[in-house]
Amino acid sequence: MNELLYDHIVVRYGELSTKGKNRKDFTKALTNNIKRRLKAYEGLTYKMLHDGLFIKLNGEDYNLIKEDLKQVFGYSYFSGALILPKDIEAIKETALKIALKRDYKTFKVNARRSDKSFPLKSDQINRQVASHILKNSEIKVDVHNPDLMIYIVIDHANAIMMDEKVRGIGGYPTGINGKAMLMMSGGIDSPVAGYMTMKRGLKIEAIHFASEPYTSKQAKEKVLELARQLSVYQGDMLVHVIPFTELQLAIYKHADESYAITIMRRMMYRIADQICKNRKIKLITNGESVGQVASQTPESISVIAKVCETLIMRPLCMMDKIESIDMAKKIGTYETSILPYEDCCTIFDPKNPVTKPKEKECLFFESKFDYQSLIDECIKNDQIIKVSYLDKKEEEEDLF
Numbered sequence: 314m315n316e317l318l319y320d321h322i323v324v325r326y327g328e329l330s331t332k333g334k335n336r337k338d339f340t341k342a343l344t345n346n347i348k349r350r351l352k353a354y355e356g357l358t359y360k361m362l363h364d365g366l367f368i369k370l371n372g373e374d375y376n377l378i379k380e381d382l383k384q385v386f387g388y389s390y391f392s393g394a395l396i397l398p399k400d401i402e403a404i405k406e407t408a409l410k411i412a413l414k415r416d417y418k419t420f421k422v423n424a425r426r427s428d429k430s431f432p433l434k435s436d437q438i439n440r441q442v443a444s445h446i447l448k449n450s451e452i453k454v455d456v457h458n459p460d461l462m463i464y465i466v467i468d469h470a471n472a473i474m475m476d477e478k479v480r481g482i483g484g485y486p487t488g489i490n491g492k493a494m495l496m497m498s499g500g501i502d503s504p505v506a507g508y509m510t511m512k513r514g515l516k517i518e519a520i521h522f523a524s525e526p527y528t529s530k531q532a533k534e535k536v537l538e539l540a541r542q543l544s545v546y547q548g549d550m551l552v553h554v555i556p557f558t559e560l561q562l563a564i565y566k567h568a569d570e571s572y573a574i575t576i577m578r579r580m581m582y583r584i585a586d587q588i589c590k591n592r593k594i595k596l597i598t599n600g601e602s603v604g605q606v607a608s609q610t611p612e613s614i615s616v617i618a619k620v621c622e623t624l625i626m627r628p629l630c631m632m633d634k635i636e637s638i639d640m641a642k643k644i645g646t647y648e649t650s651i652l653p654y655e656d657c658c659t660i661f662d663p664k665n666p667v668t669k670p671k672e673k674e675c676l677f678f679e680s681k682f683d684y685q686s687l688i689d690e691c692i693k694n695d696q697i698i699k700v701s702y703l704d705k706k707e708e709e710e711d712l713f
Contacts, residue, residue, distance in 0.1 A: 318395060318410075318411070318414070319370060319375045319393035319394060319395065320369065320370055320394075320395055320396060321367055321368060321393075321395070321396050321473075322367075322368040322370065322375070322378065322382070322386050322391055322392070322393055322394065323365055323366075323367060323368075323391065323392050323394045323473060323475065324347065324365050324366040324368065324382075324390075324391045325341065325364060325365045325388065325390050325391070325392075326340060326364060326365055326366075326387075326388055326389060326391030327388060327390075328449050336379055337507070338489065338699050339387070339485070339486060339489060340361065340366075341713065342387070342486035342488060342489045343366075343385075343387045343388060343486040344359065344361055344366055345486075346385050346386070346387065346486050346487055346488070346547075347359075347366065347368075347382065347385050347388075349548050350381050350382065350383065350384065350385050350548075351368075351378060351381055354368070354373045354374075354377075354378055355490065356371035356372055356373045357370065357371065357373055357378075358371060361589055367396075370612065372703065377564050379391075379393070379479065382479075382499070383411050383479070383481070383482065384482070384545050384546055385481070385482075385486075385546070386481075386482060386483070386484040386485060386486060386487050386511060386512050386514070386546060387481070387483075387485050387486035387487070387489075387514070388481040389481055390478045390479055390480050390481055391478075391479050391481065392464070392475035392476075392477055392478050392479065392562065393475065393476075393477065394473050394474065394475045395407060395473070395474045395475075396471045396472075396473060397471065397472040397473070398471070398472065399428070399431060399467060399471065399472045400472075401433060401438070401441060403472070404438070404442060404465060404474070405441060405442050405445040406445075406521060407474055408422065408442045408445065408446060408463050408465070409445055409446050409449055409450070410475065411461070411463060411474070411476055412446045412452055412461060413450060415461075415616060417452050417461040417678070418452065418453065418460050419449070419453050419454065419455035419458075419459045419461070420443075420446060420452050420453075420454060420455070420459050420460065420461040420462070420463060421443075421454065421455060421456050421459040421461070421462055421463070422438075422439045422442045422443045422446075422463045422465065422466070423439070423462065423464050423465070423712045424436075424438035424439050424442070424464075424465040424466075424468070425464075425465070425466050426438065426467045427466065427467065427468050427469070428467050428468055428469045431467045431527070438465060438467070440657075442463070442465065446501030461476060462477070463475075463476055464476070464478070469509065475709060482512070483504055484511075484512035484513060485512070485513055486514060487511045487512075487514060487515070487516050487546060487547040488514065488515070488516040488547065489514040490513060490514035490515050491515060491516070491594075491595055491596070492515060492516050492517065492518065492592075492593075492595070492596075493510050493515040493516075493518075493592045493595075493596040493597065493598045494517070494519070494520055494553075494585055494588065494589050494592075494594050494595065494596070494597050494598070494623075495507040495510065495517045495518065495519045495520070495597040495598050495599065495624070496519075496520055496581065496585060496597065496598070497519040497520065497521045497536050497539065497540065497552070498521070498536075498557060498600070498602075499521070499532060499535050499536045499539065499650070499654065500600065500650055501600075501634075501637055501638060501641050501646075501647065501650040501651070502600025502601075502602065502629055502637050503539075503599060503600035504539045504542070504543055504600075504644070504650060505600060505628075505629060505637050505640045505641050505644070505645040505646070506598055506599055506600040506627070506628045506629050507543050507598070508546065508640070508644050508646075509628035509629070509640075510598040510626065510628060511543070511546050511547055515596065515598075516547050517543070517547065517598070518550065518551045518552070518553065518592070518594065519536070519540050519543075519550060519551070519552045519553065520553040520555060520574065520585050520588065521533070521536045521544075521552060521553065521554050521555065522551075522557040522584075523555065523556060523557060523558075523645045524557050524558045524561050525556070525558060526558075527558065528654075529654055531652075531654040532654035533554060535650075535652050535654050536552065537552060537650060537698060537700055538553075538649050539607045539646055539649050539650065540552045540700045541700040541701065541702055541704060542644075542645055542646050542649065542702070543646070544700055544701050544702045544703040545702040548701065549574065549699050549700070549701045550699070550700050550701070551697055551699055552695075552697070552698045552699075552700060553588060553695050553696070553697055554695070554696040554697075554698060555584060555691050555692075555694075555695055555696075556691060556694050557581075557691060559687055559690070560580055560687040560688065560690075560691055561577060563682050563684065563687055564576050564577050564580065564684075566676035566682070567678060567681040567682045568679075568681075569674075569678065570664070570665070571665055571666055571667045572666075572667055572674060572675065572678055573666070574607060574608050574615060574666045574671060575608060575613060575617060575666070575667060575670045575675060576675055576678055576679060578608050578613075578617045579616075579617050579619075579620045579675060579679075580684060580688065581619050582597070582617060582618065582620050582621040582625075582631070583621070583684075584688055584691055584692060585597050585621070585623070586620070586621045586622055586623045587688070587692055588692060588695065589623045590622075590623070591692075592611065592624070594646055595623065595624060596623065596624045596626055597623050597624070597626070598625075598626045598627070598628060598635070599624045599625070599627060599704045600627075600628075600629050601614065601627045601629065601630065602627070602629045602630060602631070602632055602633070602634070602637070603630055603631065607666035607667065607668045610668045610669065611635075612668070612669040612670060612672055613625075613667075613668065616670045616671070616672050616675060619672060621673055636661050
C-alpha cells in the first residue's frame with residue numbers, strides 16, 4: 314500500500330502479556346510510552362481500544378513515525394491502516410486501489426469478522442474482495458507466498474484495511490515493572506544488559522565509576538553517549554558518575570594485587586546498593602557473563618555479590634561474547650562501545666587476578682583501611698547527568 318493512503322496506525326497489544334488484572338496498567342503504560350516516543354508528531358491523536366490502539370495520522374508522515382514506533386517495547390505488531398465504513402462495496406473498491414497501486418503479480422485477502430452482526434462471514438468477504446480484484450486487474454491469487462497481503466478486520470465500529478504487519482520488539486512497556494540501576498562500564502556488554510532490562514519492563518538509571526585522571530574525559534563521554542543511545546527506548550536517562558579514584562587507589566595500596574579487582578567490584582556494589590536504597594530502586598543490573606573474566610567466575614560472582622542487599626540481575630549471564638556483540642550491533646551501541654577509551658577496570662587490570670576468591674581474604678584486606686568513609690565520599694560527590702536521545706537530534710537540527 315502506498316503510505317500516502319494511510320490515515321491511521323493500528324497497534325495491537327498481543328495476548329500473552331495483557332490478560333488478567335494487570336491489563337489496564339499494561340495498556341496504559343504502553344500507550345503513554347508510545348505517546349512519549351511520538352511526541353514530536355503534534356498532529357497525532359490516539360484512541361485506546363480493548364485489544365489495541367488507534368493512532369490517527371492527521372497528515373503526519375507515516376514513514377518517519379514507523380521508524381520511531383519500532384523502538385517501543387511491549388506490543389505485538391503495528392500496521393499502517395485505512396479506516397473504512399462497514400460497506401462491502403467500499404471495502405472492495407479500496408482493496409482494488411491498493412492492488413493497482415504497485416506492480417504486484419500476486420495477492421491474498423485475509424479477512425476477520427469480530428462483529429458477528431456484519432452480514433458476510435470472513436470467507437465470504439475474502440471471496441468477494443478477491444473476485445473484484447481478479448475481474449479488474451491482471452493480478453493472480455497466491456495463497457502461499459503472495460506479493461501483496463490485504464488484511465481486513467471488521468470490528469464493531471469500522472472496517473480496517475492493512476497491507477503489512479510490522480512486528481514489535483516485544484517485551485513489556487518500559488517502566489511497568491519499576492526501575493533498575495545499570496552498572497555501565499562503557500564496554501560492549503553493559504549497554505546490551507540495559508536494553509534487555511528495559512525490554513522486561515524496567516526503566517533504568519545508570520551508574521559509572523570514573524577514575525580521573527587515570528581514565529580520560531573521553532571515557533566518560535563514551536558512557537554518556539551509550540546512555541543517550543539507550544534512552545531511545547525509555548526517554549530521559551539519569552547517569553550517576555561516581556568519582557572512584559581515591560577509593561581505587563586505597564584498594565591497590567592495602568590489598569594484594571590478585572584480590573584488587575574482587576575488592577574493587579565489592580566496593581562498586583556497595584556504592585550502587587546505597588544509591589539504590591537512597592533512590593528507592595529495587596534492582597541492580599549489569600553485563601556480567603559467567604566465566605568471561607576472573608571477576609565473573611561463579612566463585613567471584615558469589616563473593617562480590619555478598620556485600621549487596623539490592624537484588625542483582627544479570628541478563629547476559631549465560632550468553633557468550635559473540636552473542637553479546639551481535640546484540641550490540643543490532644541495537645546500535647557496538648561502534649560506540651569499541652571506541653578505545655579505557656574504564657577504571659581496565660586501567661588497573663592486575664596480571665594474575667584470583668579466580669576463586671575467598672570471602673575471609675576479602676574481609677581481611679578490607680579491614681586494613683576505612684573504606685566506608687571513602688564510599689560515603691564517592692556517594693556525596695555523585696554527579697548526576699540527564700541524557701536524552703533528543704539531545705543529539707536537536708544538535709543535528711541546529712546545524713541546518
